[in-house]
Amino acid sequence: MSEVPSELKYTSDHEWLRVEDDGNVVVGVTDHAQAALGELVFVELPESGSEVAQGDACAVVESVKAASDVYAPVTGEILGVNEDLADTPEKVNQDPYGDGWLFRMRLVDPDVLGELLDAEAYQALLDELD
Amino acid sequence: MSQRTPLYDQHLADGAKIVDFSGWDMPLHYGSQMDEHHTVRRGAGVFDVSHMCVVDLRGGGARSLLSRLIANDPAKLRSPGRALYTCMLNAHGGVIDDLIVYYFADDWYRMVVNAGTRDKDVAWLRQHAEGCPVEVLERRDLAMLAVQGPQARELAAPRVGVDADAALALKPFTAAVDGDWMVARTGYTGEDGWELVLPAGEAVELWQALLAAGVRPCGLGARDTLRLEAGMNLYGQDMDETVSPLACGLAWTVAWAPAEREFIGRGALEAERAAGPSPRFVGLLLEDRGVLRAGYPVHAAEGQGIVTSGGFSPTLSRSIGLARLPAGASDRCEVEIRGRRLAARVVSPPFVRHGEPRVAL
Numbered sequence: 001m002s003e004v005p006s007e008l009k010y011t012s013d014h015e016w017l018r019v020e021d022d023g024n025v026v027v028g029v030t031d032h033a034q035a036a037l038g039e040l041v042f043v044e045l046p047e048s049g050s051e052v053a054q055g056d057a058c059a060v061v062e063s064v065k066a067a068s069d070v071y072a073p074v075t076g077e078i079l080g081v082n083e084d085l086a087d088t089p090e091k092v093n094q095d096p097y098g099d100g101w102l103f104r105m106r107l108v109d110p111d112v113l114g115e116l117l118d119a120e121a122y123q124a125l126l127d128e129l130d
Numbered sequence: 131m132s133q134r135t136p137l138y139d140q141h142l143a144d145g146a147k148i149v150d151f152s153g154w155d156m157p158l159h160y161g162s163q164m165d166e167h168h169t170v171r172r173g174a175g176v177f178d179v180s181h182m183c184v185v186d187l188r189g190g191g192a193r194s195l196l197s198r199l200i201a202n203d204p205a206k207l208r209s210p211g212r213a214l215y216t217c218m219l220n221a222h223g224g225v226i227d228d229l230i231v232y233y234f235a236d237d238w239y240r241m242v243v244n245a246g247t248r249d250k251d252v253a254w255l256r257q258h259a260e261g262c263p264v265e266v267l268e269r270r271d272l273a274m275l276a277v278q279g280p281q282a283r284e285l286a287a288p289r290v291g292v293d294a295d296a297a298l299a300l301k302p303f304t305a306a307v308d309g310d311w312m313v314a315r316t317g318y319t320g321e322d323g324w325e326l327v328l329p330a331g332e333a334v335e336l337w338q339a340l341l342a343a344g345v346r347p348c349g350l351g352a353r354d355t356l357r358l359e360a361g362m363n364l365y366g367q368d369m370d371e372t373v374s375p376l377a378c379g380l381a382w383t384v385a386w387a388p389a390e391r392e393f394i395g396r397g398a399l400e401a402e403r404a405a406g407p408s409p410r411f412v413g414l415l416l417e418d419r420g421v422l423r424a425g426y427p428v429h430a431a432e433g434q435g436i437v438t439s440g441g442f443s444p445t446l447s448r449s450i451g452l453a454r455l456p457a458g459a460s461d462r463c464e465v466e467i468r469g470r471r472l473a474a475r476v477v478s479p480p481f482v483r484h485g486e487p488r489v490a491l
Contacts, residue, residue, distance in 0.1 A: 038351070039164050041442035042421050042449075044468075060468065062421045064163045064351060064442055086419070 002031040002126065005097055009113060010122035011073045016097060023110060027073055028101040029061065029092060032126055038063040040089040045081035045103055052078060052105075054112065059102055061092065070102060074112050079104040135180035136273050136330040140337055144347050152246035154181040156350050163351035167444040170319050170356055171485045174279035174286075175348035176340050183248035184272050184327055185255065187239045189264035196231060196239055198393055199258055201375060203385035207233035213303045213316055216383055217375045218251070219395025223402060224371035225378070227251050228363065230316060232305050240312070242274070242325075244365045258394075272310060273333035277345060278323035278356075280485065283315075289339045291328060300324075318353065320360025320483050358450060359443050361413055361479020367424055368411075368438040368452055376402055377454060378438070379411035379479075407457035409435070413479040414451040415489055416465065418472040422451035427466045428474070430459040437465060445482045448491060452479070 004010075009017040009025075014033035018026045034040070042062040052058045052072035059070035081103045085091060092100035107113070117125065132155045141148065146157035157178065159166060169175045187195060196204040202216035212233050218226045227247040232240040243251045248268070255266045277286045287294040291311035300306055305314035312327035328336060341347060354364070363369060369378035376384070376399060384399060385391070402408060414437065416422050422440030429435075433456035440451030451474075455463065461476040477489045 038159070039162065042419060044420070062442070064355065064444075065158075067421065067423060 002035060003097070004030070004119050004123050004126070006119040008097070008119060009116040010119065011071070011116060012125060013071050013073075015070065015073050017073055017113070017116065019113065023107065024079060025074065025105050025107060025113075026101050027103055027105060028096055029070060030122070031096050034093045034096045034100070037061060037068060038065045040092045043085040043089045043092065043102070045085070046078045048078055048080050050078045052076065061089075072105070073116065074105065074107050075109065076105045076107045079106055133181070135178055136333045137178045137180065137337055140334050141178065141347075144341075146347070146349060149350070151181065151350055152244075154245055156181060157347070159349040159351045160347050163349065163355070164444050166346060166348040166352035167355050169346045170279045170321055170348060170352065171445060171482070172280065174277060174282040174323075174345045175352070176337065176345045177276040177278070177348050177350075177353055178273075178333075178337070179276050179325070180273040180330070180333065181245035182274055183243050183245065183251070184269040184274065185241045185243060185252060186267040186269055187241070187255075187259075187264055188237060188267060189262075190237050191259070191262035191264035192237060192239045195255075195259055195262055195264050197391060199255070200231065201384045201393055201395060201399070202231075203387075203391060204231060204233070204239070206385070207231070207239075210234050211300075211304045211306055213305055213314060217380055218254070219375070219393070219399075220371055221394055221398065222371075223374040223376075223395040223398030225365070225369045225373060225375060225380075226254060226371060228365050228369070228380070230314075232312075232314065234307055246366055271330055272327050273330045275326045275328075275333065275336065275340075276317055276319075276323065277326060277340060278317045278319040278321050280322060282321070282323035282345070285343045285345050286324060286326070286340060289336060289343065290324075290326060291332070297324070318360070318362055319356040320362070320480055321356075321485065355441055355444055358439055358441055358452070359445055359480065359482035361452070361481060363452070364439055374399060374402055374408070376408040377411060379452070381408070409457055410455045410459050412453055412455060412459075413477045413481060413489070414440075414453050414463070414465065414474045415446075415477050415481070415491070416449040416451070416472060416474050420467050420472055421449045422465060422467075422474070428453050428455060428463050429466060429471060430455050430463040432456040432459045435459065435463070443481060446487055446489070446491060450481050
């Protein structure tokens with residue numbers, strides 16, 4: 001049973017977003033995603049300062065099995081990335097909602113947050129997959 | 131409908147993540163592919179490889195059939211129990227399968243062939259055996275386990291259905307049989323160990339006894355990273371029916387002598403050889419961060435090549451791969467990963483052997 005923290009927003013691509021006090025968002029992959037990917041061995045992150053559109057493949061997580069794209073969950077600017085993952089990509093497996101975060105973004109349109117899944121809706125999506 | 135080995139329920143009980151492999155429901159890992167990999171390099175692990183197929187050739191015509199069907203020479207199998215790695219080729223010199231042949235008696239040879247090719251292999255063997263004094267027996271009644279690692283033989287010896295001392299005395303690439311049991315000192319990991327063939331009905335008992343003795347269950351994920359580190363080819367990835375053994379690093383398995391042995395594919399291989407140098411098949415070590423994957427283009431001064439197998443090496447903590455490059459390519463190349471070119475170094479496999487790195491990082 002994978003963990004789905006109630007305070008986060010989710011996408012159907014198994015990414016999570018945490019809205020910070022300043023209105024920016026932190027993005028990562030969900031517990032379900034990290035388990036399905038398998039042990040990560042490499043993470044390729046976007047350039048800080050780059051502009052991405054919702055749905056763009058902007059990062060790649062590579063496990064012992066395969067490479068998988070991570071999509072920009074919203075349109076905006078990449079403010080920073082989790083540099084620690086260069087040497088310790090396994091943090092995504094160990095702590096997907098904490099130390100395993102991927103990047104921070106500034107949203108162009110805060111209204112899109114309302115279109116994302118809440119924890120309950122994401123849990124329902126996971127239940128369908130089982 | 132997926133096929134299952136006699137150990138399927140046992141895998142579920144052991145917590146396996148099951149995936150489809152060539153139409154078989156097989157364990158990918160039992161929690162951590164990485165830990166399973168390291169266990170085989172340092173201790174002992176056991177793999178269910180019952181999806182592979184044991185084919186017995188029984189009858190006085192077995193050797194002459196093999197002599198025509200395999201690119202290596204079965205005449206090299208001079209004493210009972212010897213094993214030989216070989217390719218079976220089509221008339222165009224393409225690899226139908228790579229396999230091990232064991233010799234037990236003049237009227238009994240045994241082949242162990244890949245899961246994904248078993249049906250076509252058996253059909254090919256039967257087609258060519260027609261009219262010969264030899265029977266092609268697909269042994270669906272047998273299971274196969276690979277117990278691999280520096281401690282594997284010692285831990286498994288008291289639990290196999292062949293005399294333990296005789297089993298421990300086996301030299302590399304030899305096998306002993308007793309009834310439906312076979313112990314062979316072969317493997318696909320670059321470590322010491324055995325491949326065990328036994329009656330399907332005894333597989334669960336052996337598996338549980340090995341686990342009780344401290345042998346760790348390992349899945350196909352670790353099997354793939356171990357074989358890649360060992361520089362061993364994977365059928366369907368590094369070669370197939372469109373690739374000759376000369377173009378996938380297996381020229382050493384082709385027995386050209388004696389010149390009068392007319393194995394299938396020989397004419398095509400001779401023509402390929404006469405036409406000039408074959409593509410270069412090499413190991414690659416990625417110098418930059420990233421992971422090599424099968425299918426990535428490789429750019430060399432002499433032209434473009436392709437990564438045929440790639441992945442992350444848990445032992446080296448670097449990405450490694452096998453690649454086919456243009457003939458005469460130099461040792462410097464770049465691999466194209468998602469539109470970017472990353473530096474890779476050509477190295478000579480194996481990358482790891484008997485627990486030790488064999489390439490400079």
